[in-house]
Amino acid sequence: MANFILSPAWFLGIDAGFEVVTMAVAALIALTSYKFYKISNMKKYFYFGVAFAMLATAFATRVLTNLIIYYNFIEQNSFGIAQAVHQAVGPASNFFSTGLLGYRLLTLTALLGIYLVLSRKAKTSKSVKGLLMYFVLIASVFSTQVTLVFHLTAAAFLFFISMMTLRTYFRNKSKKTKQTLAAFTLLMFSQLIFIPAIYIPIAYVVAQVVQLAGFITMLFTFRKVKNAKN
Numbered sequence: 001m002a003n004f005i006l007s008p009a010w011f012l013g014i015d016a017g018f019e020v021v022t023m024a025v026a027a028l029i030a031l032t033s034y035k036f037y038k039i040s041n042m043k044k045y046f047y048f049g050v051a052f053a054m055l056a057t058a059f060a061t062r063v064l065t066n067l068i069i070y071y072n073f074i075e076q077n078s079f080g081i082a083q084a085v086h087q088a089v090g091p092a093s094n095f096f097s098t099g100l101l102g103y104r105l106l107t108l109t110a111l112l113g114i115y116l117v118l119s120r121k122a123k124t125s126k127s128v129k130g131l132l133m134y135f136v137l138i139a140s141v142f143s144t145q146v147t148l149v150f151h152l153t154a155a156a157f158l159f160f161i162s163m164m165t166l167r168t169y170f171r172n173k174s175k176k177t178k179q180t181l182a183a184f185t186l187l188m189f190s191q192l193i194f195i196p197a198i199y200i201p202i203a204y205v206v207a208q209v210v211q212l213a214g215f216i217t218m219l220f221t222f223r224k225v226k227n228a229k230n
Contacts, residue, residue, distance in 0.1 A: 008201040016063050018208045023059035025215040026052050032222045044117050051113040058106035065099030104150050105140040111157035112136050118164045147198070151191045158188035179221040186214030 007015050033049035036042075112132055136153075143150030162184045169177040190211035197204035 007204050011201075011205050015204070015208055016067055018212055019059050019063045019066075022212050022215050023056050023063065025212070025219050026056035026059060029215070029219050029222050030056060032219070036222070044120070047113060047117045051110040051117070054106045054110035054113070058103045058110065061099050061106065062103040065103065101140060104143050105137070108136040108140055108150070108153055108157070109133075111154060111161070115157055115161050115164075118161060148195060151194045155188050155191035158184055158191060162188055176221055179217060183214050183218035183221060186210055186217060190214060 030049045030052035033045045033052060037045035037049060116129065116132075139149055139153040143153070162181060165177065165181040165184055168174075169181055190207045193203050193207035193210060195203075197207060
């Protein structure tokens with residue numbers, strides 16, 4: 001069975017650069033959130049920090065996996081629209097499968113964590129949290145075979161996160177909350193844009209740009225909050 005790299009030929013390697021920057025931004029958000037937790041002693045910032053640290057780790061895993069695939073297993077097809085990856089055997093195949101699963105499991109777990117932090121007032125029961133974790137695990141495993149499952153699941157989490165952020169904005173009309181909403185909305189749309197990339201390679205490029213914009217917007221918002229509290 002062949003796996004597919006959805007990047008256009010001219011974007012190969014550049015997308016890894018985008019993801020390195022995204023990883024660094026996620027790490028900076030995690031660090032900023034942790035520093036704010038130390039200042040304010042508000043646990044929600046600690047959990048945000050953990051979630052974004054997981055996202056940074058997820059992107060580090062993705063970058064490493066993709067670079068190995070790009071430079072060792074890629075054969076460009078005659079149309080130059082998509083890149084067919086050779087079916088790997090032995091350790092390389094195991095590494096690719098493990099890396100892909102690790103990236104998606106870490107990402108969905110981080111999004112679940114953000115959702116639970118924002119919905120903490122709803123007092124989600126332990127049984128529901130357990131079911132959500134089970135759902136994340138199943139979605140991550142199946143998404144290694146059907147990419148659509150991962151992007152739809154991530155988009156669904158980000159949609160509900162955005163809706164909770166929107167309700168908060170309606171209550172406080174805060175500019176920072178509005179920027180946070182914009183960041184989560186950009187991230188949600190990036191996941192939706194990734195879906196047609198198998199048919200429209202340029203969608204992969206657009207999704208990468210929108211995703212990076214979402215993370216940068218989030219970093220900008222977090223740093224403004226931290227500076228306002230100092």
